[in-house]
Amino acid sequence: IIPDHEHPHPVDREAEGGDSPPNTPGTPTSGTPPFLRPPTAGGRAQSDNQCVGRLQLGGGGMVDHYDMQSPLSPTRPKSPWGRFDPYDFPEDQDKEYVGFATLPNQVHRKSVKKGFDFTLMVAGESGLGKSTLVNSLFLTDLYKDRKLLNAEERITQTVEITKHTVDIEEKGVKLKLTIVDTPGFGDAVNNTECWKSVADYIDQQFEQYFRDESGLNRKNIQDNRVHCCLYFISPFGHGLRPLDVEFMKALHEKVNIVPILAKADTLTPIEVKKKKFKIREEIQQYGIKIYQFPDCDSDEDEDFKQQDQELKDSIPFAVIGSNTVVEAKGKRVRGRLYPWGIVEVENSAHCDFVKLRNMLVRTHMQDLKDVTRETHYENYRAHCIQSMTRMVVKERNRNKLTRESGTDFPIPVIPSTTDTETEKLIREKDEEVQRRHSEHEPEQEHSHDEHSDRPLEPHSEPGLDPGPEPEAS
Numbered sequence: 339i340i341p342d343h344e345h346p347h348p349v350d351r352e353a354e355g356g357d358s359p360p361n362t363p364g365t366p367t368s369g370t371p372p373f374l375r376p377p378t379a380g381g382r383a384q385s386d387n388q389c390v391g392r393l394q395l396g397g398g399g400m401v402d403h404y405d406m407q408s409p410l411s412p413t414r415p416k417s418p419w420g421r422f423d424p425y426d427f428p429e430d431q432d433k434e435y436v437g438f439a440t441l442p443n444q445v446h447r448k449s450v451k452k453g454f455d456f457t458l459m460v461a462g463e464s465g466l467g468k469s470t471l472v473n474s475l476f477l478t479d480l481y482k483d484r485k486l487l488n489a490e491e492r493i494t495q496t497v498e499i500t501k502h503t504v505d506i507e508e509k510g511v512k513l514k515l516t517i518v519d520t521p522g523f524g525d526a527v528n529n530t531e532c533w534k535s536v537a538d539y540i541d542q543q544f545e546q547y548f549r550d551e552s553g554l555n556r557k558n559i560q561d562n563r564v565h566c567c568l569y570f571i572s573p574f575g576h577g578l579r580p581l582d583v584e585f586m587k588a589l590h591e592k593v594n595i596v597p598i599l600a601k602a603d604t605l606t607p608i609e610v611k612k613k614k615f616k617i618r619e620e621i622q623q624y625g626i627k628i629y630q631f632p633d634c635d636s637d638e639d640e641d642f643k644q645q646d647q648e649l650k651d652s653i654p655f656a657v658i659g660s661n662t663v664v665e666a667k668g669k670r671v672r673g674r675l676y677p678w679g680i681v682e683v684e685n686s687a688h689c690d691f692v693k694l695r696n697m698l699v700r701t702h703m704q705d706l707k708d709v710t711r712e713t714h715y716e717n718y719r720a721h722c723i724q725s726m727t728r729m730v731v732k733e734r735n736r737n738k739l740t741r742e743s744g745t746d747f748p749i750p751v752i753p754s755t756t757d758t759e760t761e762k763l764i765r766e767k768d769e770e771v772q773r774r775h776s777e778h779e780p781e782q783e784h785s786h787d788e789h790s791d792r793p794l795e796p797h798s799e800p801g802l803d804p805g806p807e808p809e810a811s
């Protein structure tokens with residue numbers, strides 16, 4: 339067994355699915371283009387010895403530089419956007435166009451320039467293979483410095499939240515990947531409400547985003563909102579444990595939960611099937627709202643509909659993790675070697691690893707971010723605005739009462755903590771706007787110093803939709 343980062347050659351992969359041809363630009367397509375579709379399970383195997391993936395990691399001071407020969411994937415999605423001129427087709431030559439079919443290319447160019455970010459949380463009791471799976475998913479070594487606690491230390495352990503960030507670059511596209519881990523979850527003797535610190539962490543990220551969004555400089559907001567939570571379920575229990583139910587119920591309104599059946603190699607295929615069925619049943623029975631894959635359009639082709647259904651039926655994804663490369667049938671594969679045989683991480687007959695990775699990275703990453711923004715964050719934001727409005731109304735009524743009572747001295751008011759916080763925030767913002775105005779006014783008339791080309795940004799009230807970003811004042 340050779341640790342895969344020491345392995346000198348690209349590694350052949352098992353078949354992951356059908357190879358989708360690149361979408362032909364300008365050609366009318368019905369429904370979702372092939373590059374957006376999950377690959378077909380059990381498609382044609384293929385090796386490509388020319389392409390060696392390269393990861394450049396260097397975020398958060400965790401890993402400075404890391405080169406790894408990536409195992410090759412037979413279904414590497416072809417670069418679908420922005421590579422072609424949508425009008426460059428013989429049949430288009432004598433037609434007149436305005437030209438807005440280039441809009442997707444413009445969007446593509448802008449987003450590639452900006453780069454992407456994704457925050458993934460992993461939760462579940464320790465020892466279920468979370469770190470191994472994350473390393474296998476992203477071909478990194480994110481847990482080099484992890485310190486494992488002994489049994490005594492774990493008795494009173496509280497749940498910690500740790501963050502690992504890496505910058506990955508593939509084919510010129512940059513991804514800032516943040517993994518949020520929850521060591522200690524479910525490890526103590528008393529695990530009552532141990533999901534609380536995880537819920538608090540998610541709320542704090544929403545709160546930070548809400549503050550930044552309502553602030554003066556909204557251009558470079560760092561988005562630390564959690565886009566997905568892989569929740570690991572033990573393969574040794576009979577379905578969900580009470581803690582699993584509690585955790586998922588406490589968090590399902592805040593984050594996209596994707597349930598994972600850990601260490602699937604410890605179960606026979608029939609056991610996997612039965613466990614999956616039981617877990618799905620319990621998820622429904624307890625009213626847990628896990629991440630829902632978007633429905634495919636009715637005009638999609640049958641093949642795609644079937645793949646989509648297969649993906650939905652795979653929940654919870656039964657996964658196997660391994661950070662070693664072993665030799666199976668003359669090929670080098672990522673897997674686990676046992677006296678009786680080898681389990682291959684990327685063999686879809688052995689587990690759902692490839693399905694999970696495809697879903698997470700290739701087909702649904704953007705949807706996970708969209709649902710986070712449009713549903714979970716919106717819920718949080720609506721809640722905040724409601725409490726702020728209530729506070730303002732209360733304050734107005736109080737002032738009115740004070741005026742009408744005719745007393746000479748102000749009635750002392752003891753506002754709640756949130757009220758004081760919000761008031762303080764509004765006051766700070768007002769003061770900042772005033773300060774900026776007084777600083778800039780004389781300068782703008784006379785000179786172009788270092789600040790003068792920076793546009794003044796209008797004050798946006800916290801909690802109110804701030805509208806599009808200002809171009810200039």
Ligand code: GDP
Pocket residue numbers: 463464465466467468469470471600601602603604657658659660
């Ligand atoms: P974590 O505490 O949840 O992060 O778990 P680790 O990733 O540290 O894994 C704990 C142990 O389980 C290690 O000895 C791993 O080698 C092993 N392990 C990880 N993934 C799997 C798996 O899919 N199957 C089996 N059988 N063991 C695994």
